[in-house]
Amino acid sequence: MFLKDYITDVYKAVRSLLTGMKKTGYYFVHPSEIITQQYPENRHDLNLPERFRGEVVMSHDENNEHACTGCTACELACPNGTIKIITKFDITPEGKKKKAIDTFIYHLELCTMCNLCVQACPTDAIKMSQKFEHSVYDRSRLTKKLNQPGSKIREGVE
Amino acid sequence: MFSLAHITQIIHDWLYSSFDPTLALIIECAIVILVAIGIFAVLGLVLVLMERKVAAHIQIRLGPNRVGPGGMFQTVADTLKLIMKEGLTPDLADKFLFNLAPFLVMIVAMLLLAPIAFAKGVQIWDINIGVLYISAVSSLSVIGILMAGWASNNKYSLLGAMRSGAQIVSYELSAGFSILTIVVLTGSLRLSDIIASQENGWWIFKGHIPVIIAFILFIIAATAETNRAPFDLAEAESELTAGFHTEYSGMRFALFFLAEYINIFIVCAIGATLFLGGWMPLHIGGWEGFNHLMDYIPSSFWFIGKTFFLIFLIMWFRWTFPRLRVDQLLNLEWKYLLPISLINLLLVTVIAIMGWYF
Amino acid sequence: MNAHAIIFYLISAFLLGTGILSVTTKKIFRSAIWLLFSLVGIASLYFWMEVEFVAAVQIIVYVGGIVILIIFSIFLTQQSGKEMPGPGLLRTVFSLLAVLFGAGFCCMLINEYGFTQLPGNQFSVAVADIGTQMLSTAEHGFVLPFEVVSMLLLGAMIGCIVIAMKSKEAKNKGVLENEQEAVGTVISSQQNNTL
Ligand code: SF4
């Protein structure tokens, strides 16, 4: 009985080790699997994985319209206090006051790219972009305003 | 045909014809030492680069690729950097032993190079107890490690040294036993005899199952004796920063680093000699034509090829397996490797007596 | 004096020097290292005599085995890095006397009998011969001492295992204690957290 356990132990151990070696050996002989990017050289045809997160951006369409309602859900969701939403009140054609976004302030230097704000947004106004070359000479330039000047909320987005 | 033995013979003859014997002997010694140091340097550079490349490819990376074509000169640049760095000595260290340790490790590695046959007829010292000499001298390298660990006056170093000591002392047993299987089959300790006995086939084929088991045991024990992952408890970056060489920097660190790779080369060379026939080309008993064809490949190529195959195997282990815990390490040796190698040795003895090998 | 003799004197000087250092140094670890060098010196003397097998055994047994054990026990002792106090006057005197006596005794022996050059190479250096001699039952065979030594080693080994072995109850108890300890630490850490 003891001997049987012993031999099965050895067998299992060897088998599991060989499984591991098979995997790494496969990688070794398949250079096409290599994921390293030769960054500065291939700057123009970088092949970034889809899930890579570079910074938070607000998408604007061709009419310079975005989908942000100024609900501040993203500001509340952010664990780092990266986002600051400044709201204003627009007057709608019917003469009603309506909350709208004035400035979407985004502190890139505080952001951990955790994606929580994007998930929190009810109107998908913001998303993560893949731009990652963020280095600047002055820290103040990392504080960005995400809504473009003169932009307004798209019709029909509540 | 290209042959190293030829070249050495020419040099030897020329020296003895132009100088008197004592002087010629001294010059020869000097040449041998210079060549050995040259081999060391080249091996260090090549092996470190190879390790990094193998590691990178196994981990789906590219590895060093900036210095020179394909990163070929990366290790040269690293060496230059290490040479120019300041060698610090900790304040309360035992200065003498601290400085002695890396050289001791290096000298042991150099001594181990002596009986290795690099090609047909190219061997520094064909000592008649070759295999025993190797296992004796290799047990000295642990002294250097213990010395370094103790003299650094650092608890990480000391722990690393203790672990390494326990590890090397215990794995020496199964390494010794697996070497003994070949000695039993050959009936000689001399390395040239062992190679000659593989004229009609390497032992790993001739000796079938028990020799294959011995080979696996040898590779495991050799990996452990060279303190390499998965047996790198002596260094264990995540636990002991760098183990016994935590306090070393600059050239002395480079010596430790170099000695590690030289030791890998040496154990692999010994494994290749014992199990894969050393410089002996692939011969199959009875197939004359085939054997002649194989003889056209120079013996030094065979030796280098086999050795680097084993080195690659060991590197493959390193980048695949996770590190063992201390208790697992000792369990593996005392509960698995040692009993298996004892039984295996018995089996081989029976096979050798009955002549049940090819 | 030829090169052979010069090498002999060099090795001997190294051996004696390290031997003296190993007994005079005040740091215990260094003492072990000097001892190691002196043993390596003996091994190189064997190499010089071309009895390689004995030299290799010397290295394996003394350097690779005994000195490592000594070093390990030094590591496990306290204050191994401190300078030890020197020996007292009495001890110095007596050890000097012992050394003098030993040296005198050796000189006397050499005076009495001298060195005689033996004809030919007296050493049978082939390892196979040593092995055969070890197991030979003929006259001058060593099979009896060999077997006695193996019995001794077997006894030592069994003794070690018995010392290291835990009896069943002790084992269970140990496990239980460990568990209780673990539970205890969990509870106390929880208390700490709540505090
Ligand atoms: S990605 Fe995370 S850290 Fe960055 S702004 Fe969004 S919620 Fe904040």
Ligand code: SF4
């Ligand atoms: S970006 Fe989305 S979550 Fe943030 S304020 Fe605008 S609508 Fe709300």
